[in-house]
Amino acid sequence: MQERYTITAIVFHWLIAVLIVGAFIMGLVMTDIPGITPTKLKYYSWHKWAGVTVLALAALRLLWRLSHRAPPYPASMPAWQKGAAHGLHGMLYLLMFAVPLSGYLYTLSAGIPVVYFGLFELPVIMAADPELKPLLKGVHYWLNMGLAGAVGLHLAAALKHQFIDRDGVLKRMLP
Template structure:
């Protein structure tokens, strides 16, 4: 069974951990009532993590396009291979779309984004109170779709490991 390359494995797990952290932080910060210093700090950290995920996703996509992925095991049915491929495409789309939607939501809310509080990101749209709720809903919806897609991805990997015992999960383990 062929494995993913070490850089692909590192990028996969780093992005996965950061997505979980960003998601958990997002859920935590929106439950804090009012506009407190803690809530503002969490919003900043959430944005920094999102920008980091976006940057690593770019590296990951470049690596994937240049290095490819190991083939699925012969034991996987063609429909399973197509489903796995479609899910990977969806995950890549979401890994980009979620932080980009959050970025535009911040801009529409009139809150410029700076990475680590040091590097200002370009302001691509002006504050827009009409667009703000639409982008907020889009960001939330994309996150919920990501939660579902990641859950299916994890469950499928566990099924392959514990039921099929076909080595699919081992290809991505460090």
């Protein structure tokens, strides 16, 4: 029986985690910079690049996960915790797609193309829409807050399993 995640799953997990945390912090910082400055524009570009990268890696991660089973939870873990873990993982996957997609649509609604790493422009799938822009801004913000909460809950559960339950759940995802 497999006790740990595959190295590929571990790399996807930690790379996406670092990108999500970085993009979240960058989003908070960049939106607090007054006016339009070169630094603010640079942070917006980096934030978008991180979001597009998360979206691409999340798609690859989902494909990997669909073809590779996760290691089983410890037999000592109550059924309600296993159900909660499955639900939280499902929410994290959903938000890994919804957050970058909402940011992409928000950017397009502002009439700004997304140029990945300054190399190529992503498809423009909708026209600029000043009336839709505030709605999409709010959707992107609240999805991010939901993702931050889900990540916080995920981290708290991992730490609980490591330091209180001592059941090896966290070790399954450590490099």
